[in-house]
Amino acid sequence: xxxxxxxxxxxxxxxxxxxxxxxxxxxxxxxxxxxxxxxxxxxxxxxxxxxxxxxxxxxxxxxxxxxxxxxxxxxxxxxxxxxxxxxxxxxxxxxxxxxxxxxxxxxxxxxxxxxxxxxxxxxxxxxxxxxxxxxxxxxxxxxxxxxxxxxxxxxxxxxxxxxxxxxxxxxxxxxxxxxxxxxxxxxxxxxxxxxxxxxxxxxxxxxxxxxxxxxxxxxxxxxxxxxxxxxxxxxxxxxxxxxxxxxxxxxxxxxxxxxxxxxxxxxxxxxxxxxxxxxxxxxxxxxxxxxxxxxxxxxxxxxxxxxx
Amino acid sequence: xxxxxxxxxxxxxxxxxxxxxxxxxxxxxxxxxxxxxxxxxxxxxxxxxxxxxxxxxxxxxxxxxxxxxxxxxxxxxxxxxxxxxxxxxxxxxxxxxxxxxxxxxxxxxxxxxxxxxxxxxxxxxxxxxxxxxxxxxxxxxxxxxxxxxxxxxxxxxxxxxxxxxxxxxxxxxxxxxxxxxxxxxxxxxxxxxxxxxxxxxxxxxxxxxxxxxxxxxxxxxxxxxxxxxxxxxxxxxxxxxxxxxxxxxxxxxxxxxxxxxxxxxxxxxxxxxxxxxxxxxxxxxxxxxxxxxxxxxxxxxxxxxxxxxxxxxxxxxxxxxxxxxxxxxxxxxxxxxxxxxxxxxxxxxxxxxxxxxxxxxxxxxxxxxxxxxxxxxxxxxxxxxxxxxxxxxxxxxxxxxxxxxxxxxxxxxxxxxxxxxxxxxxxxxxxxxxxxxxxxxxxxxxx
Numbered sequence: 001x002x003x004x005x006x007x008x009x010x011x012x013x014x015x016x017x018x019x020x021x022x023x024x025x026x027x028x029x030x031x032x033x034x035x036x037x038x039x040x041x042x043x044x045x046x047x048x049x050x051x052x053x054x055x056x057x058x059x060x061x062x063x064x065x066x067x068x069x070x071x072x073x074x075x076x077x078x079x080x081x082x083x084x085x086x087x088x089x090x091x092x093x094x095x096x097x098x099x100x101x102x103x104x105x106x107x108x109x110x111x112x113x114x115x116x117x118x119x120x121x122x123x124x125x126x127x128x129x130x131x132x133x134x135x136x137x138x139x140x141x142x143x144x145x146x147x148x149x150x151x152x153x154x155x156x157x158x159x160x161x162x163x164x165x166x167x168x169x170x171x172x173x174x175x176x177x178x179x180x181x182x183x184x185x186x187x188x189x190x191x192x193x194x195x196x197x198x199x200x201x202x203x204x205x206x207x208x209x210x211x212x213x214x215x216x217x218x219x220x221x222x223x224x225x226x227x228x229x230x231x232x233x234x235x236x237x238x239x240x241x242x243x244x245x246x247x248x249x250x251x252x253x254x255x256x257x258x259x260x261x262x263x264x265x266x267x268x269x270x271x272x273x274x275x276x277x278x279x280x281x282x283x284x285x286x287x288x289x290x291x292x293x294x295x296x297x298x299x300x301x302x303x304x305x306x307x308x
Numbered sequence: 309x310x311x312x313x314x315x316x317x318x319x320x321x322x323x324x325x326x327x328x329x330x331x332x333x334x335x336x337x338x339x340x341x342x343x344x345x346x347x348x349x350x351x352x353x354x355x356x357x358x359x360x361x362x363x364x365x366x367x368x369x370x371x372x373x374x375x376x377x378x379x380x381x382x383x384x385x386x387x388x389x390x391x392x393x394x395x396x397x398x399x400x401x402x403x404x405x406x407x408x409x410x411x412x413x414x415x416x417x418x419x420x421x422x423x424x425x426x427x428x429x430x431x432x433x434x435x436x437x438x439x440x441x442x443x444x445x446x447x448x449x450x451x452x453x454x455x456x457x458x459x460x461x462x463x464x465x466x467x468x469x470x471x472x473x474x475x476x477x478x479x480x481x482x483x484x485x486x487x488x489x490x491x492x493x494x495x496x497x498x499x500x501x502x503x504x505x506x507x508x509x510x511x512x513x514x515x516x517x518x519x520x521x522x523x524x525x526x527x528x529x530x531x532x533x534x535x536x537x538x539x540x541x542x543x544x545x546x547x548x549x550x551x552x553x554x555x556x557x558x559x560x561x562x563x564x565x566x567x568x569x570x571x572x573x574x575x576x577x578x579x580x581x582x583x584x585x586x587x588x589x590x591x592x593x594x595x596x597x598x599x600x601x602x603x604x605x606x607x608x609x610x611x612x613x614x615x616x617x618x619x620x621x622x623x624x625x626x627x628x629x630x631x632x633x634x635x636x637x638x639x640x641x642x643x644x645x646x647x648x649x650x651x652x653x654x655x656x657x658x659x660x661x662x663x664x665x666x667x668x669x670x671x672x673x674x675x676x677x678x679x680x681x682x683x684x685x686x687x688x689x690x691x692x693x694x695x696x697x698x699x700x701x702x703x704x705x706x707x708x709x710x711x712x713x714x715x716x717x718x719x720x721x722x723x724x725x726x727x728x729x730x731x732x733x734x735x736x737x738x739x740x741x742x743x744x745x746x747x748x749x750x751x752x753x754x755x
Contacts, residue, residue: 048645068651069651071555
């Protein structure tokens with residue numbers, strides 16, 4: 001008779017630490033243009049965003065995930081993102097993530113869910129909506145953002161509804177049930193550029209008044225708005241393979257490449273993936289010194305998957 | 309309308325002492341579809357384990373003329389087996405998503421059953437006689453020595469115990485990349501449609517190696533996918549018309565005479581959104597889980613998460629009737645999103661005269677609405693609350709602060725007990741309700 005699984009029902013408390021679980025009331029604030037959003041509303045919204053991202057990740061690998069459900073969740077994420085973009089919270093959040101990045105060797109958080117190719121685009125325009133990547137074609141452009149601990153005083157009124165172990169990172173895979181693939185060097189160049197731009201932006205943004213309603217949260221340091229960014233490399237064209245699969249819808253091949261890499265742990269959730277990675281390296285991913293060793297392991301894995 | 313509990317038929321195998329064994333069987337016994345045939349004589353159920361069980365209506369007994377006959381098991385067969393898609397490294401579930409009967413043309417019965425990927429046409433036939441007295445073989449089948457045969461005799465047909473055989477006559481495979489959610493037999497009785505998340509195909513019942521694709525909403529770039537097909541049905545009388553519903557709460561009516569590919573609809577049904585109730589869950593709860601034409605063909609009914617709507621096919625901008633199924637859940641949407649219940653796909657059905665509609669809810673409750681009197685009733689399908697032959701007691705969920713004696717509060721509802729599949733006899737007041745792995749059949753008391 002317990003409708004809510006243990007641990008997921010939350011109450012709104014005055015400290016603002018936890019999000020309201022129930023209620024689907026429309027925005028408490030009159031309109032997106034108004035800068036004063038109620039704290040509870042943005043907490044609620046953030047919690048919903050986190051929940052949705054986790055839902056998109058946790059697709060079981062044995063049976064194809066329900067496309068309808070995935071599309072509906074992805075649309076919900078888009079809606080939240082659009083609204084957060086309009087009231088300015090989105091930029092604050094992404095910059096906070098970028099600012100807290102490990103230096104170059106780490107897989108870097110670039111645009112989380114919105115893609116901005118140049119500073120001009122960042123300036124005022126609304127970013128492209130979150131692209132949801134299908135199982136088939138579109139796989140090449142799948143991006144997932146990863147970052148480590150968020151040490152920031154641009155405060156995120158976010159509470160990752162997961163255990164502290166997970167708070168070091170969580171990741172977002174393709175919403176249609178695909179595990180991430182890992183890549184290395186390509187990220188570095190982008191990373192450095194991004195960091196410079198974002199840290200500039202971060203400084204200026206932080207001075208704006210609309211940070212007021214996001215009050216400092218004592219647990220911010222442990223929390224993560226976690227996402228991984230991974231770019232899947234296009235598989236090198238192999239004439240023999242192509243001929244073999246010439247009758248086959250080419251999109252199958254892409255997915256198969258991914259799943260081959262994931263076969264060893266068919267039911268990996270996002271956190272399992274982290275564990276398996278850290279088992280290669282000496283320490284957990286939460287410390288920046290382990291980034292390098294993990295990355296070497298990742299290189300190694302990548303070579304195996306893609307084939308040299 | 310008073311209902312009597314005619315019979316309860318459990319879909320499970322005999323319980324064993326081992327808990328794990330029991331749980332496995334429980335899982336595969338979950339009923340996933342229920343459908344009466346055109347006469348109502350037969351009732352088919354499909355389950356998660358790929359089995360089909362057909363019940364037959366027994367004739368009224370002479371002892372109890374005031375009761376209709378009961379439904380008893382007529383045939384059981386394994387329709388679909390689990391498969392493995394080697395290309396994608398994914399399992400294909402054997403769960404039966406839908407069963408649709410074909411109109412009866414001879415002594416045998418035909419039905420279509422489908423899982424996520426493959427549709428099968430099954431022939432169910434009776435055998436109640438067998439020939440005895442063959443010349444060339446003995447009664448036990450052994451061949452007789454030809455030199456020993458001194459005279460010829462004509463084999464005689466002798467009655468035998470009724471045997472019901474199911475055989476697959478057609479297998480319609482490899483036409484769907486995505487999961488099939490609907491099949492619908494056309495009124496021409498020669499063709500049928502099958503719909504998955506992004507495409508709808510038209511088949512001829514005799515031809516298995518090809519089908520026509522009549523709707524394709526797959527975007528060129530899958531990243532732009534925001535809407536999927538959730539259900540589809542052929543018009544009951546006009547063989548060129550069909551409808552399909554979407555995850556955004558819209559219904560499109562298409563005419564196959566207009567074009568070979570019906571991507572452009574003839575009619576577009578959508579109710580404008582109420583801006584005051586807009587939330588992040590608005591789209592999810594507007595997603596249509598089922599669409600059914602009325603028997604008359606003039607109306608259609610759609611089921612979304614919280615309500616059932618009746619549409620007049622001549623009016624596209626809003627439904628003519630809206631019935632709230634469990635409005636008390638509106639304040640719980642966030643929790644229902646969290647535990648995934650918000651994605652449950654409830655079905656709905658009309659009675660034979662189109663005067664009443666029925667749909668399921670949680671806690672093993674199901675709801676019926678009388679369209680003429682506007683009265684509605686909530687009933688429960690469970691062993692505890694209904695004894696055989698007893699009249700079902702109406703149930704009520706208390707929404708306010710005060711809970712009356714027999715009411716149940718929203719927080720006490722069991723969201724694991726969901727009634728997704730119900731069916732109404734095409735002529736009589738007999739209904740079939742699937743509650744997880746149990747099938748309940750309720751009949752109207754005849755006075």
